[in-house]
Amino acid sequence: MSDVVVQFENLVKxxxxxTKREVRAVDDFxxxxxxxxxxxxxxxxxxxxxxxxxxLAGFESATSGNVYIDGRRVNDIxxxxxxxxxxxxxxxxxxxxxxxENVAYGLRVKHVHKKKIKLQVQEVLNLVxxxxxxxxxxxxxxxxxxxxxxxxxxxxxxxxxxxxxxxxSNLDAKLRKGTREQIRSLQQELGITSVYVxxxxxxxxxxxxxxxxxxxxxxxxxxxxxxxxxxxxxxFVASFIGEANxxxxxxxxxxxxxTKVAAAGTEIFxxxxxxSVEVDDEVALLIRPEAxxxxxxxxGDVDAEVLxxxxxxxxxxxxxxxxGGERLEVxxxxxxxxxxxxxxxxxxxxxxxxxxxxxxxxx
Amino acid sequence: xxxxxxxxxxxGEFRRLRRxxxxxxxxxxVFALLAIFIIFPLVKVIQYxxxxxxxxxxxxxxxxxxxxxxxRPLINSLxxxxxxxxxxxxxxxxxxxxxxxxxxxxxPLFRLVAMMPIVSPPFLxxxxxxxxxxxxxxxxxxxxxxxxxxxxxxxxxxxxLAYFPIAFMILEGVLSKIDPSIEExxxxxxxxxxRTFLTVTLPLAIPGIASAALLVFIRSLEDFGNxxxxxxxxxxxxxxxxxxxxxxxxxxxxxxxxxxxxxxTLMIFVVQKYYIARRxxxxxxxxxxxxxxxxxxxxxxxxxxxxxxxxxxxxxLVYGVVLVGSFTKxxxxxxxxTLANYIYVFKVGGQYVWDTLxxxxxxxxxxxxLSILIAYxxxxxxxxxxxAMEFVSMLNFAVPGVVVGIAYILAxxxxxxxxxxxxxxxxxxxxxRRMPVGIRxxxxxxQQIDPAIEEASSSLGAGFFRTFIRVTLPLVAPAFLSGMVxxxxxxxxxxxxxxxxxxxGVQLLTVALLYEVDQxxxxxxxxxxYVIIAIVLTAIVLMRFVVGKLFKGGLTPxxxx
Numbered sequence: 001m002s003d004v005v006v007q008f009e010n011l012v013k014x015x016x017x018x019t020k021r022e023v024r025a026v027d028d029f030x031x032x033x034x035x036x037x038x039x040x041x042x043x044x045x046x047x048x049x050x051x052x053x054x055x056l057a058g059f060e061s062a063t064s065g066n067v068y069i070d071g072r073r074v075n076d077i078x079x080x081x082x083x084x085x086x087x088x089x090x091x092x093x094x095x096x097x098x099x100x101e102n103v104a105y106g107l108r109v110k111h112v113h114k115k116k117i118k119l120q121v122q123e124v125l126n127l128v129x130x131x132x133x134x135x136x137x138x139x140x141x142x143x144x145x146x147x148x149x150x151x152x153x154x155x156x157x158x159x160x161x162x163x164x165x166x167x168x169s170n171l172d173a174k175l176r177k178g179t180r181e182q183i184r185s186l187q188q189e190l191g192i193t194s195v196y197v198x199x200x201x202x203x204x205x206x207x208x209x210x211x212x213x214x215x216x217x218x219x220x221x222x223x224x225x226x227x228x229x230x231x232x233x234x235x236f237v238a239s240f241i242g243e244a245n246x247x248x249x250x251x252x253x254x255x256x257x258x259t260k261v262a263a264a265g266t267e268i269f270x271x272x273x274x275x276s277v278e279v280d281d282e283v284a285l286l287i288r289p290e291a292x293x294x295x296x297x298x299x300g301d302v303d304a305e306v307l308x309x310x311x312x313x314x315x316x317x318x319x320x321x322x323x324g325g326e327r328l329e330v331x332x333x334x335x336x337x338x339x340x341x342x343x344x345x346x347x348x349x350x351x352x353x354x355x356x357x358x359x360x361x362x363x
Numbered sequence: 364x365x366x367x368x369x370x371x372x373x374x375g376e377f378r379r380l381r382r383x384x385x386x387x388x389x390x391x392x393v394f395a396l397l398a399i400f401i402i403f404p405l406v407k408v409i410q411y412x413x414x415x416x417x418x419x420x421x422x423x424x425x426x427x428x429x430x431x432x433x434x435r436p437l438i439n440s441l442x443x444x445x446x447x448x449x450x451x452x453x454x455x456x457x458x459x460x461x462x463x464x465x466x467x468x469x470x471p472l473f474r475l476v477a478m479m480p481i482v483s484p485p486f487l488x489x490x491x492x493x494x495x496x497x498x499x500x501x502x503x504x505x506x507x508x509x510x511x512x513x514x515x516x517x518x519x520x521x522x523x524l525a526y527f528p529i530a531f532m533i534l535e536g537v538l539s540k541i542d543p544s545i546e547e548x549x550x551x552x553x554x555x556x557x558r559t560f561l562t563v564t565l566p567l568a569i570p571g572i573a574s575a576a577l578l579v580f581i582r583s584l585e586d587f588g589n590x591x592x593x594x595x596x597x598x599x600x601x602x603x604x605x606x607x608x609x610x611x612x613x614x615x616x617x618x619x620x621x622x623x624x625x626x627x628t629l630m631i632f633v634v635q636k637y638y639i640a641r642r643x644x645x646x647x648x649x650x651x652x653x654x655x656x657x658x659x660x661x662x663x664x665x666x667x668x669x670x671x672x673x674x675x676x677x678x679x680l681v682y683g684v685v686l687v688g689s690f691t692k693x694x695x696x697x698x699x700x701t702l703a704n705y706i707y708v709f710k711v712g713g714q715y716v717w718d719t720l721x722x723x724x725x726x727x728x729x730x731x732x733l734s735i736l737i738a739y740x741x742x743x744x745x746x747x748x749x750x751a752m753e754f755v756s757m758l759n760f761a762v763p764g765v766v767v768g769i770a771y772i773l774a775x776x777x778x779x780x781x782x783x784x785x786x787x788x789x790x791x792x793x794x795x796r797r798m799p800v801g802i803r804x805x806x807x808x809x810q811q812i813d814p815a816i817e818e819a820s821s822s823l824g825a826g827f828f829r830t831f832i833r834v835t836l837p838l839v840a841p842a843f844l845s846g847m848v849x850x851x852x853x854x855x856x857x858x859x860x861x862x863x864x865x866x867x868g869v870q871l872l873t874v875a876l877l878y879e880v881d882q883x884x885x886x887x888x889x890x891x892x893y894v895i896i897a898i899v900l901t902a903i904v905l906m907r908f909v910v911g912k913l914f915k916g917g918l919t920p921x922x923x924x
């Protein structure tokens with residue numbers, strides 16, 4: 001049986017601006033995080049991910065619903081009495097203190113013995129490769145160093161839950177990747193249960209045990225990185241995680257795991273999982289840009305015409321017009337091998353059958 | 364539905380407060396202090412004016428409108444206020460334009476001169492006016508004039524000099540913050556410099572000018588020190604109220620007059636805060652403000668320079684003559700130099716110096732801390748009644764000192780809060796009357812600091828006090844220290860409120876100064892004035908030094924992008 005450390009239960013947060021306007025920032029959000037796992041709340045800005053995190057930390061109060069840490073309801077417990085530590089987007093370092101003082105702060109609050117504090121601070125600074133900087137003012141550090149000080153400061157108190165609020169968004173792309181790996185390996189090494197908020201899907205997918213995709217304050221899907229990409233629960237998740245084409249389709253026949261749909265003027269076989277459909281249902285057919293091979297017209301399942309191409313070196317992106325008039329974006333890796341297609345060229349498409357998914361139609 | 368949400372939020376806030384007993388008790392204590400020392404005294408004023416004998420009896424309210432003796436001072440106050448407002452703002456605009464928008468030489472000097480009336484007791488200027496232009500003033504005697512400086516001309520002259528610095532500070536800020544690209548756009552489209560000034564610069568500055576004018580108006584309306592010295596037979600409301608209370612011991616009348624003083628100032632305060640402030644075009648951005656267009660043409664800057672020289676000269680003359688006066692035997696008759704006045708001040712007034720310092724040194728840190736604490740609660744904490752806390756704590760901004768003084772003797776003369784005759788009531792007057800400035804600056808500074816820094820502290824387990832003392836206070840130290848300097852200066856120079864609550868046992872330097880003026884002992888009064896100025900300047904220099912030491916590296920709060 002898994003051991004739940006953090007639990008959101010039907011969480012609702014309504015921000016009211018005066019009496020005129022109110023915003024449902026979080027709407028009936030439920031989620032559990034098991035011990036030692038890292039769960040990412042992923043979504044576009046305004047999806048309620050940061051608000052949920054801040055409610056967990058105690059900086060915001062829930063309008064309704066409950067938050068549990070270690071099975072204890074913490075709704076009314078002030079942040080300083082919760083066993084959580086946050087790594088902030090803006091780092092939130094104390095600018096009037098040195099690296100040492102910043103990292104030691106949480107231990108001083110707990111009245112840990114001075115000698116012990118010094119040892120522990122050295123230890124965590126070693127862990128992130130910040131040796132010899134302890135008497136430096138934090139204002140004189142680089143962004144990446146500041147981020148690591150913030151991380152040290154948060155983990156030194158051995159919190160039951162470590163919270164990350166977009167910790168990498170102020171770093172440049174290269175630094176981001178390194179720090180991301182460092183956070184993940186540290187988290188796994190120490191086995192700290194963590195909740196991580198980001199809007200960057202690549203970051204979320206690479207760092208997490210589980211990704212919780214959110215939109216409009218609601219949980220859209222919870223799954224592993226592979227699940228949310230290959231088996232998105234709905235059109236939002238499919239288009240937020242990676243690129244997605246949707247074709248309108250109609251179910252022709254259902255036989256075991258294989259479903260035949262009519263789309264783009266032809267019949268396509270889909271090995272769909274998760275969505276139960278009946279014959280004649282209108283559905284959306286999800287085709288990832290990389291799940292298509294471009295072949296000669298005669299060899300393809302579907303005919304298409306090139307509308308324009310976007311060459312980026314390692315891949316080329318084609319916008320195609322299908323015979324039924326629908327648009328499809330296709331990505332071809334290593335275009336040097338085959339040569340570029342010119343605008344107006346006719347091609348055939350061969351769909352990767354096992355990568356296709358059927359989703360509810362929506363709209 | 365919406366009400367329901369609101370109610371649930373309120374319940375949530377109550378629950379959280381209960382779970383955070385430290386915050387709860389701090390909020391409760393602050394509310395109690397505000398209720399006792401701001402609301403309660405003002406309620407007492409209303410009670411005394413309308414329910415003097417226990418039953419509703421607005422006798423003096425009715426008489427106020429019937430007897431010219433009562434309403435005339437209000438009219439006079441308004442006349443003086445209007446004239447001072449116009450004169451003071453005009454002078455201030457010339458100074459501000461000269462410093463912010465021209466390349467005249469000697470700017471630091473002009474700025475220093477313009478600041479002098481702020482660091483001295485305001486009514487020192489009235490004293491100086493008498494030394495210069497009084498019946499035996501040097502100018503009067505030298506030119507053998509036969510005029511009367513007492514009355515309207517004296518009031519307008521002294522209060523203009525005393526209060527133009529406030530307008531100057533506002534206008535300098537406004538003029539230097541107008542985005543130069545807007546003016547450059549006008550020039551670019553072919554407008555002349557004059558046209559640009561009249562159609563772009565001036566309209567953009569209008570809300571700032573209006574603010575400055577209203578502030579000067581309020582200051583003139585509530586001024587007590589200058590009128591009590593120089594009003595002559597042109598009676599103004601503050602002095603009338605003072606005489607009603609201390610001369611005739613008629614508290615209901617004094618309260619009624621206080622209310623008629625309070626009405627216009629409150630009205631202006633509201634107009635300024637909710638109407639003009641919202642019309643301000645000057646946006647303060649975090650970007651380093653560009654240097655506005657400078658007028659370098661001689662035909663613009665020479666008249667401005669001359670006007671500034673003249674006016675600066677008047678200020679220097681004002682303070683110079685008091686300085687000389689403090690070293691003369693008997694002003695107007697015997698101008699031999701002597702140290703006798705200072706010897707007298709330290710013999711008779713040594714106790715006053717000590718009392719004043721003692722009170723200021725307690726009131727300053729207490730008031731400073733309380734201001735920052737309230738600013739912190741208002742900006743950072745969420746609790747029921749937060750808006751009310753901000754409003755009430757800023758209320759005394761709009762309450763004239765004389766009203767505060769009358770309110771305090773009404774409120775604290777009898778149990779349960781019997782404080783009259785003690786040093787505490789004087790300290791309390793200083794603290795609660797001057798707190799709004801500290802709170803305002805504290806709020807402004809806190810809003811510049813990333814809340815994540817404090818959240819990090821509480822996330823690491825630090826409670827209210829530790830976060831406030833170890834994190835917030837060091838970060839707002841600049842506002843905290845400058846707030847304390849302001850409060851100290853005011854403790855040393857204020858008179859209007861405290862004159863009601865001083866007693867035989869505790870005297871203040873400003874009150875002693877006024878007493879000497881009253882006794883026509885002008886040289887001794889001048890000596891008192893310079894003792895005050897010396898203490899204030901020492902304190903400012905000391906504070907500068909301390910701040911310079913503390914923040915050598917330049918304390919720059921980090922902000923999240």
